[in-house]
Amino acid sequence: MKPLNFKKLQKKDLFVFDLDGTLIETKSPLEDDMSELITWLLKVKKVAIIGGGKYDIFQELFIRKLKCPRELLKNLFLFPTTATSFYRYNNGWKNVYAKLLTISEKNKIKKAFLDVFREMGYNHPKKTYGQIIEDRGTQVSFSVYGQDLVRVLGDKGVRIKKKWIKDKNNLKTKMKIARLMAKKLPNLKVVAAGFTTIDVTRRGIDKAYGIHQIQKHLRIPINNMFFIGDAIFPGGNDYAIVKTGVDYAAVKGPAETKKIILQIL
Ligand SMILES: [Mg+2]
Incomplete structure (x- = not known):
């Protein structure tokens, strides 16, 4: 993990996290201390989560384990299946779009x-x-x-x-x-x-597509986002974000992600 520029980090409005291997251990439920950190983060920033897994997985492994006051959920945005679908909270989780295969x-x-x-x-x-x-x-x-x-x-x-x-x-x-x-x-x-x-x-569906979808639907410019993922290396499924120009931090797993969230706070 390279050192981050605190000032730059704290100025961002939106933090975009990969799910699997970044916020949670692969296909495992969210841990309590990560839930607490995300809750603190949602009090001061917007958070988007993007992953290859489908919406049910986001619900089962993340949302159900997130112990967060309901009024903060308006700051949380879910982009399952690599942002080919989008859910936001408005008296319950609502689907905004889903680009289904035929x-x-x-x-x-x-x-x-x-x-x-x-x-x-x-x-x-x-x-x-x-x-x-x-x-x-x-x-x-x-x-x-x-x-x-x-x-x-x-x-x-x-x-x-x-x-x-x-x-x-x-x-x-x-x-x-x-x-x-x-x-x-x-x-x-x-x-x-x-x-x-x-x-x-x-075709054309990767995490870069995800970043652009997030920009479009949340109306937040890319230079106001910060991405955190565990596979930002050639061949990794987060690597595509590099070409969007978004600022990012590469982590090895949830333990390093926690450190970054602490830095933002
Ligand atoms: Mg990952």
């Missing part, structure tokens, strides 16, 4: 996954948890162990995912699946995200 696009993506698995002779792990190919409305996502691994196994599930991707052969397999998918779906975008996940979305 049924035919979704079917094409599912078929492409199945074809690629067959062509590669790819075998799924013996035990999987929940859906392996999940329809997230605005994207379709493959995950090696299924969507519910961490929900079912907790920390052990996180360890299983990290261990899987550390094996070079597994990494190669994942990248090959992504490459073959991209070949079959030239009009869509295939992203090898997270540890064990591959997302397929419309």
